[in-house]
Amino acid sequence: MLVEIRFHGRGGQGAVTAANIxxxxxxxxxxxxxxxxxxxxxxxxxxxxxxxxxxxxxxETHSQIENPDIVVVLDPKLFELANVxxxxxxxxxxxxxxAERPPVEGNYKIYCVDATKIALDMGLVVSGWPVVNTVxxxxxxxxxxxxxxxxxxxxxxxxxxxxxxxxxxxxxxxAAERVHEC
Amino acid sequence: MVVKTLTGNYAVAYAxxxxxxxxxxxxxxxxxxxxxxxxxxxxxxxxxxARMIRVESEHxxxxxxxxxxxxxxxxxxxTASHGLLYMHEVVWWAAGARVPLVMAVVARAIGPPxxxxxxxxxxxxxxxxxxxxxxxxxxxxxxxxxxQAFRISEDPRVYLPMMVGLEGFIxxxxxxxxxxxxxxxxxxxxxxxRQPYVxxxxxxxxxxxxxxxxxxYMMRYSMAAAMEAAKQVIDEVDKEYxxxxxxxxxxxxxxxxxxxxxxxxxxxxxxxGDAKKAVDSLREKGVPVGLVRVRFIRPWPRERLLEALxxxxxxxxxxxxxxxxxxxxxxxxxxxxLYPLGIxxxxxxxxxxxxxxxxxxxxxxxxxxxKEAEEGPVFVPSEWLLPRxxxxxxxxxxxEVIAR
Numbered sequence: 021m022l023v024e025i026r027f028h029g030r031g032g033q034g035a036v037t038a039a040n041i042x043x044x045x046x047x048x049x050x051x052x053x054x055x056x057x058x059x060x061x062x063x064x065x066x067x068x069x070x071x072x073x074x075x076x077x078x079x080e081t082h083s084q085i086e087n088p089d090i091v092v093v094l095d096p097k098l099f100e101l102a103n104v105x106x107x108x109x110x111x112x113x114x115x116x117x118x119a120e121r122p123p124v125e126g127n128y129k130i131y132c133v134d135a136t137k138i139a140l141d142m143g144l145v146v147s148g149w150p151v152v153n154t155v156x157x158x159x160x161x162x163x164x165x166x167x168x169x170x171x172x173x174x175x176x177x178x179x180x181x182x183x184x185x186x187x188x189x190x191x192x193x194x195a196a197e198r199v200h201e202c
Numbered sequence: 203m204v205v206k207t208l209t210g211n212y213a214v215a216y217a218x219x220x221x222x223x224x225x226x227x228x229x230x231x232x233x234x235x236x237x238x239x240x241x242x243x244x245x246x247x248x249x250x251x252a253r254m255i256r257v258e259s260e261h262x263x264x265x266x267x268x269x270x271x272x273x274x275x276x277x278x279x280x281t282a283s284h285g286l287l288y289m290h291e292v293v294w295w296a297a298g299a300r301v302p303l304v305m306a307v308v309a310r311a312i313g314p315p316x317x318x319x320x321x322x323x324x325x326x327x328x329x330x331x332x333x334x335x336x337x338x339x340x341x342x343x344x345x346x347x348x349x350q351a352f353r354i355s356e357d358p359r360v361y362l363p364m365m366v367g368l369e370g371f372i373x374x375x376x377x378x379x380x381x382x383x384x385x386x387x388x389x390x391x392x393x394x395x396r397q398p399y400v401x402x403x404x405x406x407x408x409x410x411x412x413x414x415x416x417x418x419y420m421m422r423y424s425m426a427a428a429m430e431a432a433k434q435v436i437d438e439v440d441k442e443y444x445x446x447x448x449x450x451x452x453x454x455x456x457x458x459x460x461x462x463x464x465x466x467x468x469x470x471x472x473x474x475g476d477a478k479k480a481v482d483s484l485r486e487k488g489v490p491v492g493l494v495r496v497r498f499i500r501p502w503p504r505e506r507l508l509e510a511l512x513x514x515x516x517x518x519x520x521x522x523x524x525x526x527x528x529x530x531x532x533x534x535x536x537x538x539x540l541y542p543l544g545i546x547x548x549x550x551x552x553x554x555x556x557x558x559x560x561x562x563x564x565x566x567x568x569x570x571x572x573k574e575a576e577e578g579p580v581f582v583p584s585e586w587l588l589p590r591x592x593x594x595x596x597x598x599x600x601x602e603v604i605a606r
Contacts (some may be wrong), residue, residue: 080479
C-alpha cells in the first residue's frame with residue numbers, strides 16, 4: 021500500500037532531512053520509498069514543506085503529492101502560519117509538535133508530542149534552535165506504524181554517525197513513548 | 203552490492219566513481235550541481251582517483267573534458283538547461299571528433315523567465331549533434347544507465363559521446379533506494395578505455411583542421427553509420443548488464459503492458475512512471491492500452507518501435523518539449539516511423555516548464571484519444587494540454603485533424 025506523507029517545517033528545521041531519514045528507514049525494512057523537497061527556493065525561518073512516499077511495491081509515480089495520507093508538523097506556530105491540512109485526505113493523520121490538541125478543524129486523527137521540550141531537555145539545540153525533526157520521526161513511527169521505531173533509530177544513526185546520532189536516536193525514542201492521540 | 207537511499211544526482215556520482223573516471227570538469231548549475239559536489243567530495247576524500255578541473259563556464263567544462271578524453275582519459279561532465287546551451291558548440295565538436303565521453307544532463311526548462319524546474323527542451327536541443335542520448339525513469343536506472351554509457355560510448359562500433367538524461371528535481375533531488383554494485387564486478391564488466399585515437403606528445407595527430415568537403419561529408423556519413431550500429435550495441439550492453447548485475451531495461455525501448463494492447467502511449471523520461479499509472483487504471487477498466495517508453499532518443503529506435511507497435515490501432519505521444527512552429531520532437535520521430543502503418547496518431551504537448559502532470563491527467567488524455575480513434579482514423583500532430591487553471595480559457599493552437 022502506498023502512503024504519502026507531507027512534512028511542514030520552517031526553513032532550517034530539517035523537514036527535508038526528516039523526509040530523507042523516513043525514506044531510509046523504510047528502505048532498511050525492505051520497503052520502497054521516495055523523499056523529495058518542495059521544488060523551489062527556501063529561506064531560513066519561512067514555512068517549508070517536504071514529501072515522502074512509502075510503499076510495499078516499487079514506486080513509479082513522480083508527480084507532486086497533493087493529497088497526503090499523513091502530515092507531520094514540526095513547528096507549533098505553523099498551525100497559524102500555514103495551511104497544514106491543505107489536501108489532507110478525509111480521516112487523514114496529523115502528527116504535531118504540539119503540547120495539546122492544535123487548533124485544527126476537520127475529520128482527522130491527531131497525535132501530539134511536545135517535541136520542542138524533548139529537544140531542549142536532551143540538549144538538541146543548534147544555533148539556538150531546538151532540533152525537532154528526528155524527535156518527530158520517533159513520534160511519527162509510533163503513531164502511524166508506517167515504519168518501525170527501530171528502523172527510524174537505525175536510519176538516524178546512519179545519517180549522523182557517532183554521539184550526535186545517538187543523541188538524536190534517544191530523543192526519537194522518548195518521543196515514541198510520549199506521543200499520544202489528542 | 204549495497205542498497206542506499208540516494209538522490210538521482212548521487213546515483214550519477216556513484217556510477218562515475220565505479221567507472222573509474224579519471225577527469226571531471228563542470229560548472230555549477232541547478233539542478234546539476236550536487237553531482238559534481240559529490241564527485242568533488244569523493245576525490246577530496248581519496249575515494250576516487252580523479253582530477254577535478256575547475257573552469258569558468260560550461261563551454262570550458264566540456265572543452266576540458268573533451269581534451270582529457272582526446273588524450274586518453276575516461277572523462278565526465280554534467281550540466282543542465284542554460285549550461286547545456288552554453289556548451290552547445292563543443293557538444294558538436296566532441297561528437298564530430300568521435301571522442302567517447304559521458305555527460306549527465308539534468309533536464310531543466312530554458313528561460314526566460316528564470317525556471318529551475320523540469321522539461322525536456324534542453325536535451326532535445328542537442329538531438330542532431332551526433333551524441334547518443336538516453337533518458338532514465340528511476341534513480342536505479344540513472345546509475346545503471348550511466349555505467350552502461352561508458353561501455354556504449356567506448357565501443358569501437360560506436361565511438362560517440364553519450365548523454366544520460368535525468369529529470370531535474372523529479373529524480374535529481376528525490377531520494378529513492380539504489381543498489382550500488384560492487385567495484386570488482388564493475389571492473390570485470392567494464393573494459394579499459396578504448397577510443398579511435400589518442401593525442402599525446404609522442405603522436406602526430408591533427409583534428410579539426412580544414413579538410414576537403416568530400417572527406418568531411420564522409421565523416422558525417424560515418425557518424426550516421428555508427429549511430430545505426432549503436433542500436434545493436436545498446437541492446438547488447440543492456441542485456442549483458444542484466445546478466446552480470448541482475449537489472450536490464452529493454453535496451454532502446456521498454457514495453458509496458460504491451461500484451462493484448464491495441465492502443466499505445468509513447469513517452470520518455472521519469473513522467474513515464476505517472477503515465478504507467480494511467481495505463482494501469484485504464485487496463486483495470488478493460489481498455490486495451492500499453493506503453494512504450496523510449497529510453498534512447500538517439501539513435502532513434504525505429505526498428506524496435508515498428509516491431510512493438512506493428513499491431514497498434516493508434517498511438518498517443520506525450521512530449522515535454524516542443525519545436526516552436528512545428529510539433530513535439532518525440533512525436534515527429536514517432537510519426538515518421540509509424541507512417542507506413544497508417545494508424546491513428548496524436549501528439550500532446552504537456553508538462554513544459556515544470557508543470558506537474560498527474561496520472562489522472564494522462565488517463566483523461568489517453569481515454570479521449572482512444573474514443574476519437576474508435577470513431578474513425580485521426581491524425582493530430584500537436585495538441586497543447588494547457589495547465590488546469592488556464593484550460594478552456596485560450597483558443598487552441600490550430601489543431602489539424604486529418605481523417606483518412
